[in-house]
Amino acid sequence: MALSDGHAGRSEHALLQVRPEVAERFAEVHPPLGAVAALAEANRCLYCFDAPCAAACPTHIDVPRFIKKISQDNLRGSALTILDANILGASCARVCPVEVLCEGACVFHRYNQEPIHIGLLQRHAMDAFFQDGAVLPKKSSTEHTGRVACIGAGPASLACAAELRLRGHGVKIFERQELPGGLNTHGVAEYKLRAVDSLREIEMIRALGVEFAFGDEIRGEAALAQLDKDYDVIFIGVGLGEMRRLSISGEQLSDVRNALEFIAGYKTGGNVRVGRRVVVVGAGNTAIDAARAAKRLGAEEVHLLYRRGSRQMAAFEFEYEDAKREGVLFHWHTQPTAIHATESGEGIAAVECRRVKENESGSSAMEFLAGSAFRIPCEMVITAIGQSPLLELLKSLRGVKLEDGRVQVERATGRTANAKYFAGGDCVNGGREVVDAVADGKRAAVAIASVLEKANVRGSHVQS
Numbered sequence: 001m002a003l004s005d006g007h008a009g010r011s012e013h014a015l016l017q018v019r020p021e022v023a024e025r026f027a028e029v030h031p032p033l034g035a036v037a038a039l040a041e042a043n044r045c046l047y048c049f050d051a052p053c054a055a056a057c058p059t060h061i062d063v064p065r066f067i068k069k070i071s072q073d074n075l076r077g078s079a080l081t082i083l084d085a086n087i088l089g090a091s092c093a094r095v096c097p098v099e100v101l102c103e104g105a106c107v108f109h110r111y112n113q114e115p116i117h118i119g120l121l122q123r124h125a126m127d128a129f130f131q132d133g134a135v136l137p138k139k140s141s142t143e144h145t146g147r148v149a150c151i152g153a154g155p156a157s158l159a160c161a162a163e164l165r166l167r168g169h170g171v172k173i174f175e176r177q178e179l180p181g182g183l184n185t186h187g188v189a190e191y192k193l194r195a196v197d198s199l200r201e202i203e204m205i206r207a208l209g210v211e212f213a214f215g216d217e218i219r220g221e222a223a224l225a226q227l228d229k230d231y232d233v234i235f236i237g238v239g240l241g242e243m244r245r246l247s248i249s250g251e252q253l254s255d256v257r258n259a260l261e262f263i264a265g266y267k268t269g270g271n272v273r274v275g276r277r278v279v280v281v282g283a284g285n286t287a288i289d290a291a292r293a294a295k296r297l298g299a300e301e302v303h304l305l306y307r308r309g310s311r312q313m314a315a316f317e318f319e320y321e322d323a324k325r326e327g328v329l330f331h332w333h334t335q336p337t338a339i340h341a342t343e344s345g346e347g348i349a350a351v352e353c354r355r356v357k358e359n360e361s362g363s364s365a366m367e368f369l370a371g372s373a374f375r376i377p378c379e380m381v382i383t384a385i386g387q388s389p390l391l392e393l394l395k396s397l398r399g400v401k402l403e404d405g406r407v408q409v410e411r412a413t414g415r416t417a418n419a420k421y422f423a424g425g426d427c428v429n430g431g432r433e434v435v436d437a438v439a440d441g442k443r444a445a446v447a448i449a450s451v452l453e454k455a456n457v458r459g460s461h462v463q464s
């Protein structure tokens with residue numbers, strides 16, 4: 001890994017702090033297909049002319065085409081078909097909830113048969129591409145003079161930057177952290193995507209000529225004014241901010257962690273400490289990931305609390321089933337009301353909870369059942385009740401409109417109310433999947449390239 005230009009921070013070596021026994025516990029949930037199995041699976045595909053799988057993919061990868069190429073033993077051709085639509089095709093093959101996207105749309109469901117394992121086939125082609133050196137052909141031999149700044153090095157900005165470079169535009173990504181990849185590197189469960197695999201993919205994008213500045217947080221009017229002066233267009237791919245707080249007593253205790261810190265801690269920080277008994281608060285995919293990680297790191301009991309019922313939880317059904325299988329205990333209609341410290345005041349002794357009256361109306365009103373208070377003894381609490389938007393930064397972007405903390409854009413182009421700013425990913429959609437961020441980034445890049453090329457012909461500048 002040579003992510004070094006302008007790189008004030010750490011290198012891949014920091015990731016090696018993840019101990020070997022931890023790597024073992026985070027073994028991939030979907031191991032790769034062997035060559036023979038991949039060929040057999042590819043030959044099972046019906047290559048539907050209307051390709052419902054491709055329509056269900058936010059980046060519209062031509063699924064029948066890439067699978068056909070695998071069946072013809074043309075793995076590079078297959079990978080290039082994937083990459084043409086989705087530059088993060090390798091990580092998406094691992095992290096996409098294929099059950100509700102491409103594989104969920106496979107026609108085999110109509111005949112009560114196993115859908116084609118599209119995710120595993122995509123991974124098969126992408127793994128071969130990386131083993132072969134991961135060299136991408138350029139889309140344009142023309143070098144343009146336009147310069148674009150991307151704020152944040154998550155999937156949205158990476159997809160935007162790669163597409164612009166492939167079209168011959170200059171791009172620099174500014175990232176506040178010391179490693180790129182956003183949640184792909186720091187947030188997605190290690191048993192789906194290893195941080196090193198996320199970085200390997202970004203190295204391919206860097207090799208296109210995308211520049212990076214790490215440890216460089218863009219904040220305040222002066223920094224934005226400088227970007228405005230130095231760049232023709234700015235892409236906002238900052239994702240979301242901190243986890244929301246529970247706002248209950250005891251939350252300040254040191255073993256109350258938020259899920260993002262906890263996951264990033266074991267993935268890239270070498271912090272694998274976990275309580276013997278852990279309480280996770282929340283029932284989205286992040287809560288499930290944190291609960292399953294706590295189990296893998298050695299917690300004997302993991303309790304997950306959610307104030308509503310199983311039908312209202314935000315996590316995917318298949319993630320919930322996996323967590324149950326791994327022994328996570330679910331407490332529905334349960335709200336934590338306080339976190340109690342041990343007698344010495346140093347650690348956590350228990351979480352105090354109350355049962356919540358069932359409320360199917362969807363309103364957020366909460367009524368506790370009388371006499372329902374109880375305690376769950378534990379040593380660690382992990383909060384996962386959603387991320388809040390990065391309001392301070394977003395509000396300082398001149399002329400950019402927000403609604404409920406989300407950047408407002410024109411859907412087809414990612415253009416904001418200020419013609420010089422484009423945006424995509426979680427900061428626009430409020431938090432979805434990696435593949436949605438990639439789709440946004442690429443769509444914006446195509447629109448930005450068109451704006452830059454028109455401005456170039458006219459010899460003018462993009463006006464705010």
Ligand SMILES: Cc1cc2nc3c(=O)[nH]c(=O)nc-3n(C[C@H](O)[C@H](O)[C@H](O)COP(=O)(O)OP(=O)(O)OC[C@H]3O[C@@H](n4cnc5c(N)ncnc54)[C@H](O)[C@@H]3O)c2cc1C
Pocket residue numbers: 095096097151152153154155156157174175176177180181182183184187188189192216217218219237238239240259260263285286289390393424425426427431432433434435437
């Ligand atoms: C715990 C967790 C697990 C997930 N698991 C999955 C999964 O399994 N599959 C899936 O498809 N999706 C998953 N997601 C969702 C997915 O990770 C996100 O939708 C996706 O990463 C969004 O990409 P993004 O580029 O918009 O934002 P991010 O990935 O959040 O990247 C934003 C980047 O911007 C940087 N940044 C922010 N502000 C500034 C600033 N002012 N200056 C410079 N840099 C800045 C941040 O440090 C970050 O690196 C998960 C999310 C979480 C929280």
